[in-house]
Amino acid sequence: MRFAARVEVLLRPGIADPEGATIERALPALGFHDVHQVRAGRSFRFEVDAADELTARRRAEDLARQLLANPVIEDSELVLTVQAPAGEPS
Amino acid sequence: MRFAARVEVLLRPGIADPEGATIERALPALGFHDVHQVRAGRSFRFEVDAADELTARRRAEDLARQLLANPVIEDSELVLTVQAPAGEPS
Amino acid sequence: MSSPDAGEPQPAPQLEPQPLPLHRALGLTDEELGRIVEILAREPNQLELALYGVMWSEHCSYKSSRRHLRRLPTTGDRVLVGPGENAGVIDAGDGIAVAIRIESHNHPSAIEPHQGAATGVGGILRDVFTMGARPLAVMDPLFFGPPDDARQRWLVEGVVAGISSYGNSVGVPTVGGELTFDPCYAGNPLVNVLCLGALPVDRLVLARATGAGNLAVLLGATTGRDGIGGVSVLASAGFSGGDDAKRPNVQVGDPFEEKRLIEACLALLDAGLVVGIQDLGGAGLACGTSELAARGGVGLDVDVLAVPRREPGMAPWEVMTSESQERMLAIVVPEAWPAVDALCRRWDVRASVIGTVTDDGSGVLPEATGHGDVGGSSSGRLRIFDGDAVVGDVPARSLADGAPVYDRPLREPADLASKRADDPTASEERGDCGVELRTMLLDPSWVYRQYDHQLFLNTVAGPGGDAALLRLAGPGLPPSDRGVAVTTDSAPRWCAIDPRAGVALVLAEAVANLACVGASPVAVVNCLNFGNPEHPEVMWQLSETVDGLAAACRAFGIPVIGGNVSLYNESTGSDILPTPVLGVLGLVERLRHRPPPVAVAEGASVVLLGCRRGPGDLPRPLGGSRWAVECRGRRHGELPPLDYGAHERVTGFVGSLVAEAVGGGAGAADGVAGQDLLDGVHDVSGGGLAVALAEMAVTGDIGVRVEGIDGHQELFTELPSRLLATTRYPDELCARAKEAGVPAEVIGVGGGDRFVVEELVDLPMHQLARSWVRSLADRLEPV
Amino acid sequence: MSARVGVVVFPGTNCEHDTVSAFERAGATATLVWHTEERLGGLDAVVLPGGFAHGDYLRPGAIARFSPVMDAVARFAAAGGPVLGICNGFQVLTESGLLPGALVKNRGLRFLCAPSRVRVTSVSSVLTCGLAPGTELGIPVNHFSGSYFCDDRTLAELRDANRVVLRYVENPNGSIDDIAGITNAEGNVVGLMPHPERASDVLLGSADGLPLLRALVAAAADVHAA
Numbered sequence A, B: 001m002r003f004a005a006r007v008e009v010l011l012r013p014g015i016a017d018p019e020g021a022t023i024e025r026a027l028p029a030l031g032f033h034d035v036h037q038v039r040a041g042r043s044f045r046f047e048v049d050a051a052d053e054l055t056a057r058r059r060a061e062d063l064a065r066q067l068l069a070n071p072v073i074e075d076s077e078l079v080l081t082v083q084a085p086a087g088e089p090s
Numbered sequence C: 001m002s003s004p005d006a007g008e009p010q011p012a013p014q015l016e017p018q019p020l021p022l023h024r025a026l027g028l029t030d031e032e033l034g035r036i037v038e039i040l041a042r043e044p045n046q047l048e049l050a051l052y053g054v055m056w057s058e059h060c061s062y063k064s065s066r067r068h069l070r071r072l073p074t075t076g077d078r079v080l081v082g083p084g085e086n087a088g089v090i091d092a093g094d095g096i097a098v099a100i101r102i103e104s105h106n107h108p109s110a111i112e113p114h115q116g117a118a119t120g121v122g123g124i125l126r127d128v129f130t131m132g133a134r135p136l137a138v139m140d141p142l143f144f145g146p147p148d149d150a151r152q153r154w155l156v157e158g159v160v161a162g163i164s165s166y167g168n169s170v171g172v173p174t175v176g177g178e179l180t181f182d183p184c185y186a187g188n189p190l191v192n193v194l195c196l197g198a199l200p201v202d203r204l205v206l207a208r209a210t211g212a213g214n215l216a217v218l219l220g221a222t223t224g225r226d227g228i229g230g231v232s233v234l235a236s237a238g239f240s241g242g243d244d245a246k247r248p249n250v251q252v253g254d255p256f257e258e259k260r261l262i263e264a265c266l267a268l269l270d271a272g273l274v275v276g277i278q279d280l281g282g283a284g285l286a287c288g289t290s291e292l293a294a295r296g297g298v299g300l301d302v303d304v305l306a307v308p309r310r311e312p313g314m315a316p317w318e319v320m321t322s323e324s325q326e327r328m329l330a331i332v333v334p335e336a337w338p339a340v341d342a343l344c345r346r347w348d349v350r351a352s353v354i355g356t357v358t359d360d361g362s363g364v365l366p367e368a369t370g371h372g373d374v375g376g377s378s379s380g381r382l383r384i385f386d387g388d389a390v391v392g393d394v395p396a397r398s399l400a401d402g403a404p405v406y407d408r409p410l411r412e413p414a415d416l417a418s419k420r421a422d423d424p425t426a427s428e429e430r431g432d433c434g435v436e437l438r439t440m441l442l443d444p445s446w447v448y449r450q451y452d453h454q455l456f457l458n459t460v461a462g463p464g465g466d467a468a469l470l471r472l473a474g475p476g477l478p479p480s481d482r483g484v485a486v487t488t489d490s491a492p493r494w495c496a497i498d499p500r501a502g503v504a505l506v507l508a509e510a511v512a513n514l515a516c517v518g519a520s521p522v523a524v525v526n527c528l529n530f531g532n533p534e535h536p537e538v539m540w541q542l543s544e545t546v547d548g549l550a551a552a553c554r555a556f557g558i559p560v561i562g563g564n565v566s567l568y569n570e571s572t573g574s575d576i577l578p579t580p581v582l583g584v585l586g587l588v589e590r591l592r593h594r595p596p597p598v599a600v601a602e603g604a605s606v607v608l609l610g611c612r613r614g615p616g617d618l619p620r621p622l623g624g625s626r627w628a629v630e631c632r633g634r635r636h637g638e639l640p641p642l643d644y645g646a647h648e649r650v651t652g653f654v655g656s657l658v659a660e661a662v663g664g665g666a667g668a669a670d671g672v673a674g675q676d677l678l679d680g681v682h683d684v685s686g687g688g689l690a691v692a693l694a695e696m697a698v699t700g701d702i703g704v705r706v707e708g709i710d711g712h713q714e715l716f717t718e719l720p721s722r723l724l725a726t727t728r729y730p731d732e733l734c735a736r737a738k739e740a741g742v743p744a745e746v747i748g749v750g751g752g753d754r755f756v757v758e759e760l761v762d763l764p765m766h767q768l769a770r771s772w773v774r775s776l777a778d779r780l781e782p783v
Numbered sequence D: 001m002s003a004r005v006g007v008v009v010f011p012g013t014n015c016e017h018d019t020v021s022a023f024e025r026a027g028a029t030a031t032l033v034w035h036t037e038e039r040l041g042g043l044d045a046v047v048l049p050g051g052f053a054h055g056d057y058l059r060p061g062a063i064a065r066f067s068p069v070m071d072a073v074a075r076f077a078a079a080g081g082p083v084l085g086i087c088n089g090f091q092v093l094t095e096s097g098l099l100p101g102a103l104v105k106n107r108g109l110r111f112l113c114a115p116s117r118v119r120v121t122s123v124s125s126v127l128t129c130g131l132a133p134g135t136e137l138g139i140p141v142n143h144f145s146g147s148y149f150c151d152d153r154t155l156a157e158l159r160d161a162n163r164v165v166l167r168y169v170e171n172p173n174g175s176i177d178d179i180a181g182i183t184n185a186e187g188n189v190v191g192l193m194p195h196p197e198r199a200s201d202v203l204l205g206s207a208d209g210l211p212l213l214r215a216l217v218a219a220a221a222d223v224h225a226a
């Protein structure tokens, strides 16, 4: 089966986020007084081939932890959806 | 009311994504033969104060289009959720 | 025990006195706690204990190294500020002073290479602009394990990217550095950073608070829980990797904030709006407040509630010890505050009054023998408020200078004699010299191409040469024709064999590097990276290094004006090789032309300057050479001897020729003008003649034919005090060398497309060039 | 009186002093213009210099384009005034829509500070006017996001209207069509990634940037005279 994964990597709470803070500081000048708490992160999309959802999830999580995020400062969040059931071409 | 917004910014399809490609090239060496089609993007989270969801959505979309994404090369996707109903402190 | 106070006994501030063993968790020994109780004449509360914990850490207090460092020579005609301040400062002439400082960011970089290195750059810049100097150049000596596994590559990539992203963005060029690979750094990489800045002499400011009633103003970023305990946990404890508990302490750097902070602080100083200023680095406000007060001999009241925070719920001790980056603490007269506030607003730099200078000189410290320098001296009190409540009250100097000074046991390694006897010079047979040469080539351009090295339009010779050479110019500086040169050098393989002689050879190499760009050395800064000081052999290495450096500095007449000590560089129980890193500053009187490149030119003769043989039984020693270590795995033996007189003669000769060339003077009255005499110049160092010649050939993109080299020993020896010059006027050059008492011999000629050392090496240039160019990329970017 | 060149300073800009001194070498009177200025009073040319405006956070140029001064720069450009964006300045110009396309991360995904050679491929711009077409110049590059990108239609337009002013001799960053610099249709707004101000003194390795800077100063002098 083929799964579509989407990983969002954000700085862990408490870790300084200069990019988010800089964007937030710029907002009032752009007329966005109603926007707050900006956090900047990274996002990844990829496809995982796996026999079942559990395996796919485990693989995607491994990838997020080992390569996409640096767990020392970042957390990652995974959303997984079925893209093509077994046997069907993607 | 306060809404939580999450904007994902990805390169438009057809535009070269060297970051995604580099990650993908590194995968087999790390044992991830089952992962493909990696795309790298950015993600932003922020809060919007607005009278109703429609207004909040419009504001968040404006922000995504005017600032967070560069329309020459990028698309953006918004997910909006209610965070605190009117009258309640967040 | 004498009373700590001249006035009323102070009630202990409101926090609960903590039962043991909190002090131990904070890195304090039982004896140290006893000393604190003696100083305060009561039990410290938790906040106070945290302050002592960070300030008395090895990193902040130099408690293991301090008594050794005193042996370094630190004075000289040009020295305006020696060790002890945030940066050393020398008078460069023309009303310009140059500030220089080196620091390590080893442990943070092992945990998060990108941010660890980035914040290292941020910290060193603040040390320099604290003095009123505009940072003009950064250098980055780096040490990693061999980059042959994913983790080392991750470390190299991350550290280089961190320096690149921070340095480039903050707008200070990185003009050089060092790159060393050795297995001893695999678990504990070293990331040292040096910064050089310049200022009009009369803008020099020292970090001290003065004037009761003056305001303490916090400038820059908000305060979060970054690096809390980082000083004691990250810098003082051994690091063995994968340690989750240490992770939340990682600090993230913000070069954009730092850029605004630099501009705002220099503008404040230009406008004469601050009376004292101090950067907040390791130990954060605890360090900044206590050092400002201690140096000024005044007291300071600080309110943690006034500190703008990034996170809710921070306790006073967290505010005081946070290592949030990009912050400065300035002392301002109250009347100047509106102007300070306005100027900071212009640069979008946050400025908050967080305290007041007091003239409370009542913090007299009790006498104590065998401890810090503060026995019996008067000191202002540092009082910490949480709104109206006093939550901490300690004599400022007891934090800043009161840490115990340790005389740790030291012991020469038992196997020293047998290791020295195990020399490779005679016992190692000659192999395929061409193959060996190719494995030793290392082109650091993979690293320095990622660094902006040109900003400020000062960089006459950037990375890739022997030393960086810069115009001495910058915004706000008086006009000048002068140049400054700077080089960083190290040789852990030498220092492992003999730390005393090794560090002297390192300084000799630095002097030779400076000569290649026409500069005479004026000051040294050093970063002493060592293992665990609780190991007597490590303390012996440290002590030997200090003595060796002191002797070499005296012999060359160059003072040490600053330094940094990084201990506990160990992983899984083994210490790194002793790694003193020297940054040496040189001056050029007049800089109008580019120095000769590190290159061979078509048809030019290659002249070897300096004595080709050492004295004694091993005239071409190979002990400690890159060849012995890297090609033969032989790490022991005898180091080559250093003859200071001969070294000064040859470096003085080359230095003055190059100075003539860059100064564009009239040159010799009869004969060839200075700027025409030399087509290329390079010192012979790591890898010996073979590597030096190869680097010149590859850079000149031309072949070379060398003859008369007496076997692999002469090809690879790292015998000091030798330089290579290429010239179209070999007779003139040799004659002038002879006049100066410098041996000189033509050994080859540039041309063709092969690299030939007769009977030893014969390689097509394209092959040599490929080995050079791909030396790093092939290992760091395997396909 | 010599032409007056204004060099815009955003927070995070870092090549402003270098740019001022290089333009003075090229014969102009150069002054700094703070990003909050709403008018450009009496300038004959505007330069957006290199650096990291707003830390390059979000995207290079993304926040800087909202600075008050950028409205003034847009009006100045619309009135035919010479506008030059160098490196980060080029990024600000594309983000503002004063020039088409975008600058994306280098092919190698690394910052690159290196010598480069560029060829003058159009002389119909305030930066290249008066130079011989085909001239090769040694001018260093210094950027992370310096790879020029635009869609096919824009590229065709740039080519057809001879608006690619400089091309790399050896493409260092993956720029489409080896583009190092472009101009607008009128030829008065130019952006380039290489740093001509860093090639304004042989002491520093090259003076090849000076002819470009002089061309801009000459264009500014025309404005001044008009």
Ligand SMILES: Nc1ncnc2c1ncn2[C@@H]1O[C@H](COP(=O)(O)OP(=O)(O)O)[C@@H](O)[C@H]1O
Pocket: C140, C141, C142, C174, C175, C176, C177, C178, C179, C444, C447, C448, C462, C463, C464, C465, C466, C467, C468, C488, C489, C513, C685, C686
């Ligand atoms: N980490 C680095 N960052 C910047 N430049 C570097 C780095 N490592 C080496 N270099 C530069 O590469 C050149 C060669 O370095 P090195 O072999 O240490 O020279 P030397 O043997 O003359 O001391 C020098 O110009 C040095 O500044």
Ligand SMILES: [Mg+2]
Pocket: C466, C487, C488, C489, C513
């Ligand atoms: Mg060196």
